[in-house]
Amino acid sequence: MIVGIVLYSIFLNLLCISCLELDPYDFESIKSATGSIAKGVLDYYDGYNYGKPIGLFQPPYYWWESGGVWGSMLDYSFYTEDKQYDDLIKQSLLAQVGEKWDYVPLNQSTTEGNDDQAFWGLAVMSAAERNFTNPEKHEPQWLYLAQSVFNTMSYRWDEQECGGGLRWQIFQWNSGYDYKNSVSNGCFFQLAARLARYTGNSTYVEWAERVWDWMNVTNLIDGNSNYLVVFDGTSTNDDCSKVIAVQWTYNAGLMLSGAAFLYNVTGNPHWEERLFLLLQGISVYFRDGIMYEAACQSSMNCNNDQRSFKAFFSRFLGLTAQLVPGTRDIIDWYLLESAKAAAQSCSGGTDGVTCGLNWQQGGWDGMYGLGEQITALEVIQNLRYKDKPPPFTAQDGGSSEGSDMAGYHFEEEEQSHLNITPGSKAGASFITIVIGGSIISALIWLIL
Numbered sequence: 001m002i003v004g005i006v007l008y009s010i011f012l013n014l015l016c017i018s019c020l021e022l023d024p025y026d027f028e029s030i031k032s033a034t035g036s037i038a039k040g041v042l043d044y045y046d047g048y049n050y051g052k053p054i055g056l057f058q059p060p061y062y063w064w065e066s067g068g069v070w071g072s073m074l075d076y077s078f079y080t081e082d083k084q085y086d087d088l089i090k091q092s093l094l095a096q097v098g099e100k101w102d103y104v105p106l107n108q109s110t111t112e113g114n115d116d117q118a119f120w121g122l123a124v125m126s127a128a129e130r131n132f133t134n135p136e137k138h139e140p141q142w143l144y145l146a147q148s149v150f151n152t153m154s155y156r157w158d159e160q161e162c163g164g165g166l167r168w169q170i171f172q173w174n175s176g177y178d179y180k181n182s183v184s185n186g187c188f189f190q191l192a193a194r195l196a197r198y199t200g201n202s203t204y205v206e207w208a209e210r211v212w213d214w215m216n217v218t219n220l221i222d223g224n225s226n227y228l229v230v231f232d233g234t235s236t237n238d239d240c241s242k243v244i245a246v247q248w249t250y251n252a253g254l255m256l257s258g259a260a261f262l263y264n265v266t267g268n269p270h271w272e273e274r275l276f277l278l279l280q281g282i283s284v285y286f287r288d289g290i291m292y293e294a295a296c297q298s299s300m301n302c303n304n305d306q307r308s309f310k311a312f313f314s315r316f317l318g319l320t321a322q323l324v325p326g327t328r329d330i331i332d333w334y335l336l337e338s339a340k341a342a343a344q345s346c347s348g349g350t351d352g353v354t355c356g357l358n359w360q361q362g363g364w365d366g367m368y369g370l371g372e373q374i375t376a377l378e379v380i381q382n383l384r385y386k387d388k389p390p391p392f393t394a395q396d397g398g399s400s401e402g403s404d405m406a407g408y409h410f411e412e413e414e415q416s417h418l419n420i421t422p423g424s425k426a427g428a429s430f431i432t433i434v435i436g437g438s439i440i441s442a443l444i445w446l447i448l
């Protein structure tokens, strides 16, 4: 019997020759595990090839996710001090700024929504806060770009319908224009909170309050005196009177860490209260401390976008814990259990270190992709949040330059996008139907 067990474990070890090892308390081990995962992330990168766009990952990954991934890689460089990808990260963030330096490039206008633009905005915000190498003088600066995204989004704040809020889509011709969702508003809220802390300008705090209040009034943020949760979105067709009650990790994370930035900069107790209520609410995304995307993972129904959400959620947990020490007990447990489980899932594929989707599996579950790689990367690297300084501000170490006038070209923007061809319109609604379809299938699952 005992001999059998010993032989069996030797057998398992042999199978796992190139398995990802992780000692979550050891920097060198974190560095080597994340190093191997980061290499796997870049297997999906296309821009090295002649004629391929710089900064973008291969289809089927959408444009927004590339912005998300460069944000993850930037934090990888910050947390592990492995600088080998810095030039690539910088070049990629600058390649997609678009003609107006606002992350609304013309060639994305058939698909780009507020949330898509904002994920690039959050990445450059991190570049400012992590004091990442500044672009050349003649290029747009990180803070400038973040402000440009913020300013263009604030211009789209829409009081005509539902008394406020951002629509999912920027452009009327894209379907989903009638949907006001938490990811668009949550990104805007978070960007406001971070700009408030970085610049010390209270106008951004006022915007954050406005977004929060609107999300509260529409019940996109919902709960009671014990917890708060964040729902997916609401339609202008019925005056935002009903919410689509699906919950995604990254939406909760956007609101949670946004509130943490605001509490940190303002010291206002209502941000503290909201933040701790949201912290209670996120327990729905954990089983035995291990993170999962509850709305789609149990039904094995996560699309390419959704398979990456835990990455941003992990990043937001790290930021929250850096800024509000009172959240660390619970976040440490979540990150530790999730990171250990994620590392175990990274034992698949032909390289033997490909990461999976379901971290509760105790090994690789056969799933793979860009989302699986960055989620494992983020959850493991965020174990390092205590060993590195919290986000810098303009006062204490940040060196990026911006301008309040960044992105002020709104009328031009509206004009230049009106010359779109019917063919590209059809393409856009096809894509939104696919995304809409996956929301519907998630809903059907929830109802069942």
Ligand SMILES: *[C@@H]1O[C@H](CO)[C@@H](O)[C@H](O)[C@H]1NC(C)=O
Residues within 6 Å of the ligand: 052, 053, 054, 056, 095, 096, 097, 098, 099, 105, 106, 107
């Ligand atoms: C879109 O145009 C930008 C220039 O603004 C370019 O850098 C980018 O590679 C283009 N994207 C695609 C997918 O061709």
Ligand SMILES: *[C@@H]1O[C@H](CO)[C@@H](O)[C@H](O)[C@H]1NC(C)=O
Residues within 6 Å of the ligand: 216, 217, 221, 228, 274
């Ligand atoms: C939501 O708004 C109501 C009414 O103004 C207020 O009493 C409540 O405290 C708000 N809740 C949150 C979480 O902001």
Ligand SMILES: *[C@@H]1O[C@H](CO)[C@@H](O)[C@H](O)[C@H]1NC(C)=O
Residues within 6 Å of the ligand: 263, 264, 265, 267, 322, 323, 324, 325, 390
């Ligand atoms: C803000 O964050 C810093 C850095 O973690 C921390 O030292 C400080 O106590 C925080 N302030 C508040 C009000 O939580």
Ligand SMILES: *[C@@H]1O[C@H](CO)[C@@H](O)[C@H](O)[C@H]1NC(C)=O
Residues within 6 Å of the ligand: 131, 392, 396, 397, 398, 399
């Ligand atoms: C931030 O970067 C600038 C420019 O490289 C540098 O002078 C400054 O010392 C850096 N700040 C910190 C806190 O490292």
Ligand SMILES: *[C@@H]1O[C@H](CO)[C@@H](O)[C@H](O)[C@H]1NC(C)=O
Residues within 6 Å of the ligand: 201, 202, 203, 204, 404, 405
């Ligand atoms: C604060 O930001 C707003 C919005 O960008 C700007 O209009 C205002 O001039 C800024 N205030 C200060 C004191 O810099």
